[in-house]
Amino acid sequence: MTDKSDPADAPTNDGQRFDRLPETADDRTVPGRATRAEVLEWWEGRFGIPPSTFDEHSFWEKGAGKIWAYSGEAPSPIEIEGLGLAFLRTRQEHWKPTTNAVQRFGGEATKNVIQVEGETATRFLAGEDQEVDWDGDWGYLVVTHEYAGEPEPIGVGLYLYDELRSVVPKGRQESLDPL
Numbered sequence: 001m002t003d004k005s006d007p008a009d010a011p012t013n014d015g016q017r018f019d020r021l022p023e024t025a026d027d028r029t030v031p032g033r034a035t036r037a038e039v040l041e042w043w044e045g046r047f048g049i050p051p052s053t054f055d056e057h058s059f060w061e062k063g064a065g066k067i068w069a070y071s072g073e074a075p076s077p078i079e080i081e082g083l084g085l086a087f088l089r090t091r092q093e094h095w096k097p098t099t100n101a102v103q104r105f106g107g108e109a110t111k112n113v114i115q116v117e118g119e120t121a122t123r124f125l126a127g128e129d130q131e132v133d134w135d136g137d138w139g140y141l142v143v144t145h146e147y148a149g150e151p152e153p154i155g156v157g158l159y160l161y162d163e164l165r166s167v168v169p170k171g172r173q174e175s176l177d178p179l
Contacts, residue, residue, distance in 0.1 A: 016062075016079060017062065017077045017078060017079040017080075018060040018061070018062045018068065018074075018076070018077060018078050018079075018080065018083045019033075019060065019061055019062075019076055019077045020058055020059070020060055020074075020076035020077075021033065021034055021035055021036045021039065021058075021059040021060065021061060021067070022035050022036065023035060023036050023037060024036075024037050025037070025038075030061075032065075032091055033061055034059075034061070034065070034067060034088075034090045034091075036058075036059055039054075039059050039067065039088065039090075040054060042088075042095055043097075043105075046111075046112055046139070046140065047097075047106070047108075047109040047110070047111060047112050047113070047142055048108075048109055048110030048111040048112075049105060049106075049108045049109055049110075050108070053105060053108050054069070054105075056071050057069045057070060057071050057084075058070050058071075058072075058073075058074075059087065060074075060076070060083055060084070061090075062083070064091050065089055065090040065091025065092060066086070066089060067087045067088040067089070067090055068082075068083050068084050068085060068086055068087050069084050069085045069087040069101065070083050070084030070085070071084065072084075085098075085100050085101065085104060086098045086100050086101070087100070087101045088101060094139065094140070096140060096156070096167075097140060097142075097156055098156070099155050099156055099167075099168060099169060099172060102142050102143075102153050102155060102156050103153050103154070103155070106142040106144070106153030107151075107152070107153055109142045109153070111136070111137075112136055112137055112139070112140070112141050112142060113141065113142045113143075113144055113151075114132070114134055114136070114141045114142070114143055114144070114157065114159070114164065115143075115144045115145065115146065115151050116132075116143055116144070116145055116154075116164075117145065117146060120132060120164075121145045121154070123166075124143060124154070124155065124157065124164065124166045124168070125154065125155070125166075125168060125173060125174045125175075126166075126173055126174065126175055127166045127168050127170065127173040128166055129163055129164065129165045129166060130163065130164055131162055131163055131164075132159075132162070132163070132164045133162075134159055134162075134164070136159075137159075138159050138160055139158070139159065139160075140156055140157070140158055140159075140167075141156070141157045141158070141159050141164075142156070142157075143155050143156065143157040143164075155167070155168045155172075156168070
């Protein structure tokens with residue numbers, strides 16, 4: 001058994017494989033690795049998404065802080081290229097949700113959600129930063145747009161200093177200008 005108190009003996013993160021997140025801090029063997037409990041607490045605290053939303057998903061780390069969500073079972077560790085859905089970036093000062101995660105689970109969010117329409121939505125999807133009025137928390141937001149009369153998550157925004165910064169990945173940015 002590994003002595004968790006001696007850092008030299010602690011297991012390390014292997015960027016070539018997926019390791020399932022431990023349930024709690026008491027189960028952690030890799031220093032700095034997020035736990036399932038911390039991930040669920042973060043989504044609930046930041047966006048109001050209930051932990052039960054993720055009951056059918058396991059969480060995995062590949063690389064330093066790249067968390068993936070997987071609906072199914074797999075052995076841990078597992079050496080494959082992808083497992084489920086890129087979900088969250090940890091091991092940095094502020095955790096960052098991925099666009100995929102927000103589009104998949106952001107509809108459950110009850111806080112830190114901003115709805116954009118018209119030119120604001122067009123510019124956001126094109127990857128442009130812009131000034132917007134927002135009286136909520138600074139930080140990462142679920143950005144929604146109305147489709148068929150319902151708000152639909154379209155991406156992740158970063159709100160700082162009265163500016164909504166688009167963090168839509170370059171490869172997923174869209175031009176909504178008419179042809």
